Amino acid sequence: MRLDWEMLDVRARSGNHTGVARLLLQAGEEERLAFGKAVEAGIKGAGPDVWWRSHTNPAPGYALAVIGTARSAAKAASLLRHRSLRAQWREIPMDRFLALAQARRLDWLGDLGTRLSRPTPTGSDWDNGEWAFTAAIMRAGGVEPPVTEGVTRFWLLRLLQPYGGHGRERPPLNVRLRDDPYLDLLLPAVFDIDTLGTAVTHSSWGEPEGRLTAAHHFPAAVASLVAEGRLQRKVVLAATIDRLVRGDTPNALRPFLQLHDELDPTADEIAAHALGYARMLAEGPGPVAALSQRVLRVLDDTGRLDVETLLDTSSAVLLRKEKTMVKVQISWLERVAGREPGRAGEVFETIAVAFGHPALDVQERALVLIGRQLPHLGPDVVARLADASRVLAGDLPARAAELFGGIVPVTGPAGVPSLPPPVESAPMPPPVANAPELAEEVVALLHDQSGVRWERVLAGLVALHAAGERDALATALTPVLDRYPARFTDVRWNSGSPLVCLGNAMRIASGAVPQDEIQQHLHNAVEVARHEGRRGGLGSKLSPRPDGVLALRAAELAVRLGDPVTPRLVATPTRVNGSLDPATLLERLSRAEAEQWQPWPFDLEQALLRLPRGATPVEVTAGAGALVSPAGRRFAQWLASGGLPDPVSERFVQYADQNPPGGYTWDAPVSRRLVATLRPSRHDGLLLTRQLLTHEPVKRPKYMPRQFKDIPEVLAMVLPHHREVAAAWAVGEIASTADQGQRGSARLLPLLADGTGPVGPALAAALAYGFCAKHESDRAAAVDAFLTLAAGTESFAGAVGAVLGDLCSDSVVKLGRALTALTDAHRSGASAAVWELLAAALPPLLPTKVRGVPDLLELATQVAVTLGARTEIPGLADIAARPGSSRLTKEARRLRTTLVS
Template sequence: MSLEWEVVDRRARSGDQPGVARLILEATEAERLAFAKAVEAGIKGTDPEVYWRARVDPAPGYALAVIGTAPTAARAATMLLRRGLRDSWQQIQFERITQIADARQLDWLGELGERLCARLPTRDVWDGGDWAFAARILDAGDTLPPVTEGVVRGWLARLIRPRGERMPPLTMRLRDDPYLDLLLPAVFEVDGMGADIYNATWGEGSALPKSGIRFHDAVAALVAEGRLERKTILAAIADRLARGDKPNALRPFVLLHDELAPTVDEIAAHALDYARLLAEGPGAIATVAQRCLRLLDDTGRLDLDTLLETSMPVLLRKEKTLVKAQISWLEKVAGREPERAGEVFETIAVAFGHPALDIQERALALVIKHLPGLPADVVARLADASAVLAGDLPARAAAVFGTTVVTEATPELPPYAGPAAMPAPITTAAQLAEEIAALVHEESGVRWEQVLAALVSLHADGRRDELAAMLPPVLERYPGHLGEHSWNAVSALACLGAAITAATGLPRDHDTYQRLYGAVRTARQEGRRGGVGSDLSAGPDGVLALRVAEIAVHLNGSMMPMLVATPTHVNGSLDPAVLLDRLSRAEAEGWQPWPFDLEQALLRLPRAAAPAEVSARAAVLTSPAGRQFAQWLAGGGLPNPVSELLVQVPETNEHGHVWGLELPRRMAATLRPSRDGGLRLERQLLTLDPPQHPEWAPDEFKEQPGVLAMVLPHHREVAAAWAIGELAALADQDQRGSGRLLPLLAECTGPVGPALAYGLAYTFGAKQESDRAAAVDAFLMLATGTEPFAGAVGAALADLATDSSVKLNRALPALIDVHRSGASAAVWELLTAALPPLLAAGHRAVPDLLELATQVAVTIGARTEIPGLAEAAARPGSSRLVREAKRLQSTLTT
């Protein structure tokens, strides 16, 4: 039978791998080679959906056809690495490959294996199945694997996540593996390899054998029996730890280090590595290094100069336990070597600069204790070093050293200059095309406004030919974003695609136009987005989509020369004098702004009274838009809505078990307008009824925070109420990214209501540092205002900390940053609101907050009485809570 693709395809789709192999084996080599192009064309022409919709995956049969006909290893590798075929490697009957290879007398299987190894994945490697297939190809070609990251990850994954129920222990699998000596060293060299080990043995989805032997146990066992050289493994561990990695990626190597328990001689051989780890390594690694170096010191084999040099950065580390142990160690060394005690205590004095007051206090107390035995010049240098002490400690040091307490000037926040002006408008079609492409990748509110303004103005200026030349290629490049599909029906980008079609004269899709027209009509007649007759979002993001839909529907029906809602500032605010000029031009030229363009413009006006000249000029306008503008100014604009908190609790089934998101609770907010009517956009923007149960991973506004903020730039509480679920998820679900909204809201105006206060509190407790930094930036901008807000944030933070909805240990560094940036008065306001309920609840983080409160109180000279503080200070004992309470109480009353 001659080789025909239809026959091979039929057998492959039926899962008949032996049948495909027989077709190849019964042909001559000349026929196989001649058939190679047909195989490649047939595979490339196969509908990708066949690979997952077919009753039997045809890919294994296709792979056999590739091996049986490919003229070179390069051609075979190219086809086998195609997505559909690659997913089937583990399903291929390998004995068929060897039959075909023997029949063809292939001499390039080894090269094929190397090429496949070069493309092995380096991320999300689960069980090493791809490696297992490539390894069998290499073995058939009598070739060793290249030592690449993909090979090492696949090899290790196959060992620690074996397939099959009855597998020998990991120790035996490692011992018997033919590639152990070649590939194991790279496990210590490739960054992140330890994370694969950690996730396989401690993370979710662990596939440990029943023996429960872990990687470090198995390697240690092979070292003990001499299969692996102890010196080599210890050197590899030291090198891995010294080069650093993420904590979970280093943990398996730390456990292996502890399992091997290096001797004093072995520690001495890597003393400098341990010293570097103590100074710079992650906390857990530094603790191991400290223990080893201390053992070395106890045996007299650690050079004192090395110890002192290493100790200086250690004494400033954030891990208090590590620092305290280092101070105790140095005190012991000073007693052992009195001739160098001065150097030791000067090193201890480095801890005067530690951010924690209890560390500073410990170092100061130790120095004071030994002060009588120190030379005068050392005492003088210690007195100079005490200048960096904080809180109540400078006064104590001054009393001992006989120096004067120097009171540093309270840092002040620089005045906030306000939001920047909008960038220069887009003036060419080429620039517009570039900005639309950028918009597809990142939807910034400012860019949206520039693009919409330019699209309308360039079209009105008669530059349709330029638009027709530059914009259609953008539509073709991004059909999934700028075209309407089931997943983005009537999104702002899809509406923009329709508007571009209208502006360039391209044939419009009738169904899309009717949907947009219906949505605009529904919004105009009923003041509604979403529901029957409208696919637009009912949330604030739907306002942008409505405005773009309005452009798409009306662009060719009325020659509108400009949009009137384009803001004058990047926060979305619109200067009333500018809007007056635009409406005056409209009246003079005889055109009316589109309804929702005008409404968005009015919603962007500041709440403060307009200048008298603007109000006077507006009052004489006679057009409908001009009269509406004048009435809006006279009425004071949009009044503040009513924002109230709502507690969302997890959903439970009839048996009381949590169904869905497991949280103690989540705070949400309701919105109600203060008046009925006014603008069509008002009711939906200012009406919000969150569900009773928290939503899983909310992210509606995460990718376009600027769009949300710019709808109502002078009512930031509204945006915070709509987005509070996303801000809460930063803390209670460890999401990332939504904190970017807060600095944008801080640039806006309006009262800080409960939604924004809780949003800030949640974001101070976010897992990701970038989100916490955003909260710091927002807090600092708000602190430059005149309206008090920090007390509400402090009360929210205390409330959320009571059931660990927010972890205070995350929030504390952010509050310290705010204090050091000059907003100490606002931090004090926050702390005085947060401390009373936290003291009453006995929260474990209270000592840290009390310590920060002492530093802030000294900075601003506070004398505020804090309820519950005196009672905490009067408690018996010497716990850290009592010590810090006494310190703060003394600071406030002295």
């Protein structure tokens, strides 16, 4: 029976792997080699219906055909790496695969395995099934795997799996490690390659209940192999310390910290690596530095730690952010000074480095300690200590001046830079010049839907179509439409999206489809919006949210491009924040009137909504009054009425449901969330604003909302001068960055700050949530927005502080996250706004036991000293009057003294 692709394909699609193998084994080698081209064509020509819609996926059968016909390792690797075939490597029957290779007596099987693993994908692109497939090929070919990040990672992941095929329980991890043929080859790479520790951080996941013993825990399993002599203790300890010295993410270092504890090095072993431990103490992440501090103290207690090494290391340690570690270091140095009286001056000058620590209680601890020893120190040392005290902050400079006599005058705090005046948003980039540039922008839009790029694409498409560039548009845009059909075609998951509407407009503009064949739902959506001012619901697939305005404009473009006269767009902003200069709009409408065309309705409405607040130049008002076209008269009326009135935004609290055990339901895992309602203050005559200015949040917090995460510019540019509107729509999503740990949604905040309009309850809540976001990038975005607002907006920070105090008072969000952000804002020059925020946030927090309140009081003291503030903080005097020496009481007294002195 001769080899035939159709016959083989039928067997592969039906999952008949035995039949596929039999066909190939019955043929001669020359016939198999000749059949290789048919196999290649069949695999590359298979469409999605073959790969994903067949009753049985054909990939395993196709893989057998590859190994049964390929002429070389390079050809076989190329076909096996086909994206759809590769996804099914774990399903390939290895017994038949290797039997075919053996029957053909392939001498390149090892080369094939090496090619499949090099260059090796890393991260989630490779899974353990693919490693098992590749490793089996390399073993059969008699070669060792290359020591790369991907190979090592997935060798390790495979070892860590507690279950084998069909859910069978595997031997303990130490046994799996001991018996693995690649242990000596690949285990050293686990220590050498960055980030591989993350693969073992959660190595206990999936272990059977009750089985998590030392044998099943990676650090303990490695230590057990060291104890039994399978691994060399000296080598493993050195590799562990070297890994910790080089540093990595906390998750990646955690298993090596645990392994270090399991190895429990002796004083002799610690002494051999003393310099490495010293470097960890100075530069390592918190847990690594804490370990180093612990072991070096053990070494010091035995008298084997060089004082020079300790002092050099301490200078860096005393400025670390971990206050507990700094205080331990200060106490350690104090004991060393008592033990080495001849070097006490050097020791206390080292302790004085802590004067530069950002925490006042650390500065105070160092100052008090030095003050006790001052009578025993020489005048030269005292002078140097006095000079070092000039960096003290808060109320400590005055105490230092009293301590050092007339040596240190009482000086004000270090100067904090003032905020520069707000800068006008940058102008829009030049318009798209030709069809190839438009195609490039469309492709870029698929990867980053920025508002600026959307505006350039819409304006460029209309302008080029109006200029008669249909052939050029067809040449440039057709390949884009063909390459990304799923993004521009209406399917269930993207129905009504702006990209689908744009796809229709691109087809019309390039002549790919006639105007009368445009999808009916776009006509329906535009008509519903024109007659009812509605997006979404019956007859419209467009989103009722603000991003639906963009989709509506793109749909309007698609529907109206075939009109006898194609106008230019008038809503294209003149600034990247979405603002449109009134003089520019006057020029565009004057041109339309002169050329006798009218702007499209929703394009004109969007243009009006982008006009700045405040008084319009007299010449623009006069010019608008001279227009006689319908669009011109509407523009003049809009200016005369003062534009869009501010809508009414009000605070709204969402409460989560509780399940019978008392916890929160899986889809609303936060107790409460502050959002905002939105309603128009009066009718403005526009269709777009009927939904834009009406927002009623649901009663319960949503789980991980992400409607605007990927399109923050689009949202901000709809109403650039009414930022509270965008904030009201997005505040729930921004809240999730703090109360659910979502990433990226706070990117909207700097864009809103770049606009104008009052700061209402929605934007105030959004900023408070942004300060408490889990991820640093979101907190940085909140600080950027706060600084921009502080430079150009008056009396907004108190509202933010009131929300922050409310949210943190019952730990809905974490106060500690906000401290760093507020400190950054203070140091950047926004001290007055930070003080306004703190003065509003402290009263609801003072009566609570929330962690971080003492730190907030400390920050308030620093800001108050900077500003010379004398504001009364309700409740502060009561806390300061409490007996005792708790940190809360001490910091309250410090702030109270600063405010009344």
